[in-house]
Structures are given as structure tokens and as C-alpha cells.
Amino acid sequence: MKERILKSLMKIEEDYHVKILYAVESGSRAWDFPSKDSDYDVRFIYVHRMEDYLAIDQMGIGKKRDVIELPINNLLDITGWELTKALRLFRKSNPPLMEWLHSGIVYYQAFSTIEQMKELSEEIFSPNTCLHHYLNMASDNFRKYLQGDEVNIKKYFNVLRPVLAAQWIEKYNQFPPLEFPQLLESLIPAGELKTEIKMLLKRKMSGEKPALEPKIDIIVDFLNEEILRLSDYTRTINVNSPDCTPKLDHIFKKTLKEVWS
Structure with a gap:
């Protein structure tokens, strides 16, 4: 190729x-x-x-x-x-x-x-510029794809990736790596949330045909809370x-x- x-x-x-x-x-x-x-x-x-x-x-x-x-x-x-x-x-x-x-x-x-x-x-x-970009992307995709009772499994990543990118900027004050597994390993502690995300990642990469399934509350709740928290955080930084x-x-x-x- x-x-x-x-x-x-x-x-x-x-x-x-x-x-x-x-x-x-x-x-x-x-x-x-x-x-x-x-x-x-x-x-x-x-x-x-x-x-x-x-x-x-x-x-x-x-x-x-x-x-x-x-x-x-x-x-x-x-x-x-x-x-x-x-x-x-x-x-x-x-x-x-x-x-x-x-x-x-x-x-x-x-x-x-x-x-x-x-x-x-x-x-x-510019952490401000990049944070706003990733948070706007995450918020828009959250409204588009994660509001119903059923969710296409691929759509979780349209929100997870920008949320973790924003978390990286907050934590390290650096532009985030592109590789999602690196973001996941660095930012999400071991536990049920990380396990659920890893399972979704494995299914996505396997080529499994995407389908609507009952939403995974622990992931949706995490994303909603982080979008709100990070939105508040962006108001506290002012870097020229x-x-x-x-x-x-x-x-x-x-x-x-x-x-x-």
C-alpha cells in the first residue's frame, strides 16, 4: 500500500x-x-x-x-x-x-x-487552543452518538480519543500522542472502566461488523463527567x-x- x-x-x-x-x-x-x-x-x-x-x-x-x-x-x-x-x-x-x-x-x-x-x-x-478543539469534538460526538439507549460500538472512540487527548494536555501540558493505546494506558487506571474500553478496542480492531448495542453506562458516564470537568478546567487557563x-x-x-x- x-x-x-x-x-x-x-x-x-x-x-x-x-x-x-x-x-x-x-x-x-x-x-x-x-x-x-x-x-x-x-x-x-x-x-x-x-x-x-x-x-x-x-x-x-x-x-x-x-x-x-x-x-x-x-x-x-x-x-x-x-x-x-x-x-x-x-x-x-x-x-x-x-x-x-x-x-x-x-x-x-x-x-x-x-x-x-x-x-x-x-x-x-497552545494548550488552550488544543483543549478547546478536543473538547468541542468530544462534546459534539457525545451529543450525536451516545444519547440513545443503543450505541454503535465504534462511536465510543469518537468521544474517548478526544477526551483522553484533552486529559493528556491537562496532565502533561504537552501535545498528546496520537496512539490511543498509549493514552489509555497512561491515563485510565486499572479497573472496570479500563477493562470495558479494552474489550471494545479489541472488538473494533477485530473487524467485527459494527452494530447497535445497549449503551455501556460506565463509559458513557465517565465521558459525560470528564467533558463537564475539562470544560470547567479550560476556563482556568490563560496562556499567551x-x-x-x-x-x-x-x-x-x-x-x-x-x-x-
């Missing part, structure tokens, strides 16, 4: 006249709980030619798109962000982009851009992140020279 992904990335470079700097897995495979039928969610960062940036309209305005998206099939979902878009989002500690930088499954990496970004990631990391724009400008300019000189 990696060979197929790399061929798709090479074709993107040819078709769009860009250079890809970084490509990773971002979905359930990166979270270390894929099902047997899980697709591949490939995300990448790319840079245009120098002359494409020498215009009065920046990338993302008018016809100058700052996203490349391939048609999704039943196995492969490939989407990329242009470098200046990625750096602007990075400046705001954008959680999806931060997840790309922390992915343990790297399909491709070239040039020094990503290493430079990773060196800045601790300085740029430094302005790293000059450093990000430097990364952009250096990348252009490195890639196209």
Missing part, C-alpha cells in the same frame, strides 16, 4: 507542479486502532514553485487554491495543504496540523522544513503563545531556496 501511496504523491507533484515535503497517515491507523476495513487517510504538505508566490494574490485567493484533494475511493483519502497555509495554521497551534507532525506513520519526508517545524512545536503549542511569525517566515523562505535552487 505504501508504494501505491508514493506513486499517488509523485503524480500529484507532476500534475500540480509542486514539491511534496511531508506525507503521513492521519486516521485510525495513526491512532493505532484501525479496523480491518479501515481506509488510508493520507495528509501532506507541499510547496509551489518560487514564481507562483510572486504575485499580488496569495495562495488561497481566487483560483490559487491552497489545498489539493484527490477523489476519495473506498481505500484511499489523500489531501494536502500548501506550505504557507500550513505555516499560518501552525502559528495558531492548529490541532489537525499538530497531529500530522506527531504521526508515527510517515510515508514521505524531504528537505528540512518539517524538522524545523518540529523544533518550534513546543514553543508554538509567543509570536513566531518571523521564524515561520524564515522556514518558508529557506524552503523555497532549498527546494527550487
